[in-house]
Amino acid sequence: MEAWILAPSRNIIGTETSHTDFRQSDLVVNRRFKTSNDFLAFNPFHCLFNTVAMAGVRLQYRRRNPYNTSSNNVRVIKTPGGKLRLLHIKKRGTAPKCGDCGIKLPGVPALRPREYATTSRPKKTVQRAYGGSRCANCVRDRIVRAFLIEEQKIVKKVLKETQEKKTGKK
Numbered sequence: 248m249e250a251w252i253l254a255p256s257r258n259i260i261g262t263e264t265s266h267t268d269f270r271q272s273d274l275v276v277n278r279r280f281k282t283s284n285d286f287l288a289f290n291p292f293h294c295l296f297n298t299v300a301m302a303g304v305r306l307q308y309r310r311r312n313p314y315n316t317s318s319n320n321v322r323v324i325k326t327p328g329g330k331l332r333l334l335h336i337k338k339r340g341t342a343p344k345c346g347d348c349g350i351k352l353p354g355v356p357a358l359r360p361r362e363y364a365t366t367s368r369p370k371k372t373v374q375r376a377y378g379g380s381r382c383a384n385c386v387r388d389r390i391v392r393a394f395l396i397e398e399q400k401i402v403k404k405v406l407k408e409t410q411e412k413k414t415g416k417k
Contacts, residue, residue: 306333343371347385355379 304323309332312319321333342357344350351357354373356366363371372379377386 304331306331309333309335343379345382345385346380347388348382350382352379352382 306323308319308321310319318338320336320338322336323331324334326332338359340357340359340362342351343355345352352373355371358366375383375386377389381389
């Protein structure tokens, strides 16, 4: 059974305009209460109006770039003085990937290019052949492939020698 409640919606100015229907499942449940069926345990209007108030805040960028680009990511923080301020977020680093299969290399951190330049070599590699370039499975496959190719060459050489002995006897 779904419970319906009537919540007053607000326009941009903040005055109540009309009533909107909300299902219980559409509301954010307070995390103190384990079950979402405990409908009267939280105040749904509190979370609705807080999000509306935060959404209407207009803030200025702190740097020269005035556009919402990937290099100009920000989030709203509250300063100790109680003011809302934009905090510029650094881009996330990308982890190096295996050159053969493309998975993220375990043991090598995801950093930005400038951080990779200043990080020491042992932190950027793994102690293995092809350490910071290929994953362990691909290295193992390369070793097995090289071994099988060498074995195949030896078998071909032996077959060729036996063929020459047979033709030499005749």
